[in-house]
Each structure stands twice: as C-alpha cells, then as structure tokens.
Amino acid sequence: MPLVGDATSASQRAADPAGWAMDGPTRDALHRVVAARRDVRRFRPDPVPDEVLERVLTAAHAAPSVGHSQPWRFVVVQDPATRDRAAVLTDRERLRQAARLAPDAARRLLDLQLEGVREAPLGVVVCCDRRAPAAGVLGRATFPDADLWSCAAAIQNLWLAARAEGLGLGWVTLFRPEELAGLLGLPDRVVTLGWLCLGWPDERPPAPGLERAGWSRRLPLADVVLRERWPGAAPPAAPPSALRAPGRHAVVAARDEADRLLTPPGSLGVLDRAVDAVVALGGAGTTRGTLVLAAADHPVAGHGVSAYSPGVSRDVVRAAVAGTSLGATAARTAGLRVRVVDAGVAGEPVPGTTVLRPAGPRGDLAGAPAMTPAAARELLDGGRRLGAEAAGAGLVALGEVGVGNTTVAAALACGLLDADPGDAVGLGAGADAAVLARKRQVVAAAVDRARRAGVDDPLDALAELGGPELAVLAGVVLGAAAAGSAVVLDGYATSVAALVAVRLEPGVQPALLAGQRSRERGHELVLQELGREPLLDLRLRAGEGVGAALAAGLVLAGLALRRETARVDP
C-alpha cells in the first residue's frame, strides 16, 4: 500500500521516476530567485506590510531542521531604541575587526556599507534554541551543531522569499554574540546567528556586493564539486571487496514489490527488512535452507571456563546427526536440513559428520595460539566450499557446538574489536561467579598474548584467538554470500565468525541476517559492529543454531507472506 497521502503507486513511480518535477516556468523562477539573491546594505525607510513579513517568515519556518526540531526563533525588532543600540555594537565591532586586518583589507572593510541596522525598518535576529540536549534530537547526537545548520537553512529560505517580494536583506554578523544576546535578553543556551536587516532596498545590485568591491569572486563550480574522494586522499583502509552488495535496481525492485502488498508499508517491521534483503539477493522464491552446524572442542576448556565437561560436545553432535538435538529439532521444524561438521571434536571423528579438522598444534589461547595460520586458512577454505554448496539449497543458517566456545568467541571478539574483556565475557552455558572470573582472566591473558604477537589481520586473529568451528563458519559465510545466499546468524560464536568474514571481505555484510540477540554479554557489541538488527530477542542461551533456525523459519514465513499476500497495484 502506498503511504497515506501519496496518490502515486510503486508502478507509476517506476514508470516515471522524474514525475515529481515541477513545470518549467516554476523551475526557471526558482533559479532566477536563487541567482538574484543579494546581500543588501542600503535600505529605504518605508515600512514593510505585516502580510509581506508574514509570508517571508513562513518561508523561513518551512526550512528543514535536524530531527524536525525547529530550533529557530525569529526576534523581530522594530523598536528604534533597540536598533540604535545594536547599530552602536556593530560600529564598535567594525573598528575592532578593522584593527586586526592588514591595512588594505581594513580599508575595504571600513568602506563597506554597514548602516543597514539603522536604516532598515525591520531587524530579524535569528536565534537557535540549544536547550534541548543533543542526544534527545534525532540526528544531533552525532552532529551536535546540526541545530545551527537548521537555522542557517531557515535564513536562506527567508532570504529567497524576501528577494521574491522585492525586499532587501543584509545578514550582519559584525557583533559580539554575547553583546547581541544581552541586548535582546536571550536566555542561556539560546544563541544568535546574527542580525538580518530587512526592508525595501535602496540599491538593486546586479552582482554580489563583495564581488563588486573586489573582495573575492565566485569560484568555478569545478573547484567546489569533488568526485568520490578528497583529491589525493589515501585509498580506504578496509580491504577492497570483491563481492558487491545487491545493486540499487535489485534493492528498489524488492521494495517496489513490497509496496504493492495489501498492507501498510513496512508493516512487518524488522522481518520486512530481512525479507527485503533476501529478495534483493534474488531469493524471493526461497522455501527451504540448511543449518550448518560446526562443532569442536577447545584446549581452553581445561582452564575451567565452562560449567560443563568437554564430553558434552560429542553427545550434542551425535544427537544432531541423529536429528534429535535441540538445534537439529529446531532446524527441522523450520524447514531446514542439517549439515553437521566435525571441526575438531575430541576423540575420533563423529560418524555421520563432514570432517574438517585443523592440522597442527592446538593451543589454549592464554599460552599458545588456537591453531596455526595455515590450519585456519584451510578450515576457512573448507567452510567456503560448504557455504557455496548450501547456498544452492536456499537460506544458510549457522550453528555451533563446543564446550568452552563462548570463551573463544569472547577472546576473538576482543581481538577484533579491541574491546575490554569485561564487556565481552558472559555466562555461557551457565557459569557461576568463579567460572566467570576464570573466563575473564583467560580472555585477558589471551588478548595480551595476541597483542604482543602483533596480530593485525583477521586470519591471524582467528588463528591466535579463535577456534576451528569459528574458522569453518567464517568460511561458510564467505562461500554462501559469494553464491548469493542470505546467511542467518545465531548467537555469540556464529556472529564473531561472521565478523571475521566481514573483516576479510566487507561485501558479505549485506547477506547477513542477525537471527537473534542472545543473552550472552558481548553479542550486542558484535551485532552493532556488523550493523545488523536482530529478528528475535528471546534471551536465548542455547547455541547449536537454535536461534538461527527459529529466525530462518520466520524469514521463510516472511517470504511466503511476500509471495502470497494480495496485491493492490496490478
């Protein structure tokens, strides 16, 4: 359904993308007004009718503002006493400024007409009410001065509207801001952008005054329009991506199709966004998928960082092969088949699994690397092949099993994000205070060791601080995304694996869907870094791909809704 009040349909907009344009005379008029705007310095004393002033202020008040905060306040000054005192302030400031300039520039400043404050019948002092905390205004937390820019946009609107009325406007900032604020009694945190002299002009300048006075000239457009990057800037720091995100045609086509459904746009919230992403990747017809469940044991478990004994990993993997583990059951329920990978479960390879185990020594993170870089690379490549294969069968969901692997995930997260172990270590499958303290200690020691070893690329980080099932899963992400499939993440470990993949190949990010926000501390940090909003927030602490399977089921349901819901715009 179209947005309320928008009479156009998605197909009309697709057929005529420029159909919002105004007619030629309107455009010409706009450009004439823009080009004819001048900073006016000499005014007739005649009054400005109220209705003209109101039109001009209405245009100012129609300006864009950050978070629609409308921070501007226009103090209209007509009282001759106030005007006279303001004029004295500018007279003084003019001499102070001139004293600071080189003699030639000073003479030119003194020659400029600055009598507008006295001559013009109206003064409009534009103020910005900055008393709202920046964090409370959408868009200002990151750019705290965006409220001031909004006021400047209002001034420009006012100026153009004034020009169209035949009014002159001169923007005077030759004030000490605190003196002008004092003159008008502005409260704390209400600041002024200067005094606008407004009235009928006693000059009709064909060109900008400062240009005529030889102060400066308009630069050629080519000097101010730059392409792609600042000239001479170093290339981007992130590795160049071989993968491309879905092109804008695919993204818009996905949204067009969604717009035609007999439901308000975006009615399914986060699910709609996930479905849009899958459709843009070409997966509109997807009805099934695969849970890739990678499992390994970890020497770090010997430090007492898990509440459970390592034998549990093998039990869960065997149940997964039999289709009776929690994760395998969740996968089946969601319409996913399960591919179990033995990436290093203690003992003989588990029957019925795909075996992809690291060659060479395995360390406990705190004292020695998890594996060699060569082993990590080999697992990554093996995972890539599995991911490409799984991508042929629809959605790819990720799961992991490995007693102690929330410690591994925390260490690798710290290594990749430069995070504090205190923020990255959580309760795992059920740690008590003593286990938690050991986890923090081990992670801190591991991160220290890796730092001393000088880890600086994601593959090294994986070898130093990761684990074999994470390496396989990072490969699965790379392979599946390259083959055009969406990848549904589960909890902490799968998300950290995805982060390794993104660091190696930034172009995989658009293929990622965050299945859930788990209860594990640190997961949220990783999801933020991935820029992905989770579909579910169930405080899961299950592992095994349970959250990924539940979310994948939801995504498959969302795709079916997208396919089968009635259309309103044939």
Ligand SMILES: Cc1cc2ncn([C@H]3O[C@H](COP(=O)(O)O)[C@@H](O)[C@H]3O)c2cc1C
């Ligand atoms: C019976 C059982 C089944 C599991 N299935 C997944 N996990 C989850 O817990 C483990 C990670 O937690 P930690 O780092 O605290 O050991 C992983 O195997 C993970 O998949 C399980 C844990 C247990 C005990």
Ligand SMILES: O=C(O)c1cccnc1
């Ligand atoms: O959220 C997770 O990823 C998690 C939590 C506990 C145990 N296993 C995994």
